[in-house]
Amino acid sequence: MKIQEIAREAGVSPSTVSRVFSNHPNIRGEVREQVFAVARKYGYRPRLSSKQQNVVIVSPYKTVYPIRSYVEMVISELALALSARGFRIEMLPQDNLGQLERIRFCAAVSIGIDAEEFGDWEECFASPLVIVDRDAPAGTGEIYSVRSDEHQAMELGIGCLAAHGRRNIGTVIYGEAGTGNADLRREGALLALKRHKLPATARHVRFALAESYVEEVGKLLKLGIDGLFAPGGNAGILAAYALSLYNRRVPEEISLVTSERTMYSRYAISPQTTISQDYTAQAEAVADAIDSRLRGMPFPRRTVIPYKLIERDSVNLLA
Template sequence: MKSEEIARIAGVSRSTVSRVINNYPNVPEKTRERVMKIIREYHYEPNLSARVLAGKRTNTIGLFLYSIYDIKSPYRIYGNSFFAPFVDAFVDIGNSMGYYMLVHTIYNPQDCWRISQTFSQKRIDGGIIIGTEKSREIESILSKSTNPLVVMDYNPAEIEKTIGPKSKIAVINSDDEKGINSAVDYLVSLGHREIGMIMGRATTYSGLKRRESFMKRLEHHGLTMDVRYMIKGDFTGKTAIPEIENLISSRQLPTAMIASNDEMALATMETFKRHGIRVPEDVSIIGYDNAPASAIVKPSLTTVSIPFFEIAQKSMDMLSDLIESDKPRFMVYNSDVGLIVRESCTRNNS
């Protein structure tokens, strides 16, 4: 069925049907209701290709998951404690706002051109990029783009220096300085002075920010960072486990450790358990993310909670504003975080 037939049955012009479909305000309410009733009765669907050619919106958002690390792992995206909850949240929120969500994974920097291609093919109205490792390819896209984009986990100052005068970009991050500060402060309040860190990748904004915040907060408390306790983890348990094994072999353990995500914290707890090292009696541990598993392990994991759903909601709201705006805009938002105290930390009595 074509729009002309809907117009004939409703007794209106074809342009009126078009105005109803595109939700224009200058249509009498009774006319709108009559047209919409016929559209529902006949299961009419507008021709998307024709709408795109006419410059109409697709009501589709592109969700680009950028993961170029550990590409052989089957869990690098959908089993990941960072990506997986965001995908669920974005699809749920996007659908509730009336958007279709087109999910695309990028495992190689050379495939970043697909982001620009998806826009040039007019398949999406706006895009969200998650997991942005610092790379020339991403920066090139951001510098040239005039399309509505939300970027997560990237230094906003660097993006602002890169983008052009016609850019429509929003940057959203979690408040990692506050999160790490709260974790360090809590351990210090329990009497810990030798505190280590299992670090994320320095090629990500969150990995770098959490490490820098950790070192600054130790200094704030008059504590010295011990390089022996700064453990390479790269945000994966696979990388963290052999490094923790090396730490155990050295027979020199900190009294507490903060991991840059829950995956590494849980892997560390399991490794300690295999070696007879008790958590929290021997070593207290704090994670970061508040992944579902953190609440059900024994002992349950004290962790910094990232509000994934709230961040996704804010990202969609910001992107919707960029799509509606006819002017260039640059927006920055830091999401609040909070420490969730569970069972993996105790007072240091040594």
């Protein structure tokens, strides 16, 4: 099918159809939807332009990631990876998603925002959307995801403690059930505990935010744990603080694995063994997805990047 035929059925000019497919900002929403509806009806997929080099990065609400260092690290690596390939970057906060229709861009990247927040993407845009730290929905649209492997991360942390002789491991996941990656992490932690034939009850894997963290660590200590795994958020600081309040020395009395926050993890007493997302690999995968789609090449709907284990001094080997 040709652009002229789409224009005829949509009741607009061919130049308007071209502007819709190139994300021209001066197009009314109803015209945009009308053109895409005709294109979908006939299975027409517009060719993406490699001339347009603007990539919009959509940053999440602070309530999604109260620990901003994560978002800043992701954006920093994305900026390096995308600029190295000649893309220009435009930042857009999640609050202003409505502004997307007024911006010319070749691709969009969102951080920690569910695909549902973007509505019916293909009804409005021909450009690819790459979602970081969430899953792309099933289907054949221009929505892709790049995320870290949460189950593998839980295995890394718990496996490290188990390999050092810990036989009663407690996990405090920073976050709340039903939000972000908290449920995935809980599921992965329970699987890892079972895999290592360790106690794997609901009491051994808990959720906590800053205000309840000390209390939840205390509940785990009452279970007689000899290892604590604290993934997510700023859990490294909170876990160290909680253990100090309970007079537990790390690693002499209890071993500790947390999530990497370099400016704290490296200089804590003791320096903390951590799990860390591979931000560089994640950013390169995002750039690969955009590059491939703009060249008309296929790209996997979902890309999963493994975590890394950074070993320091907060885990010791039991005699």
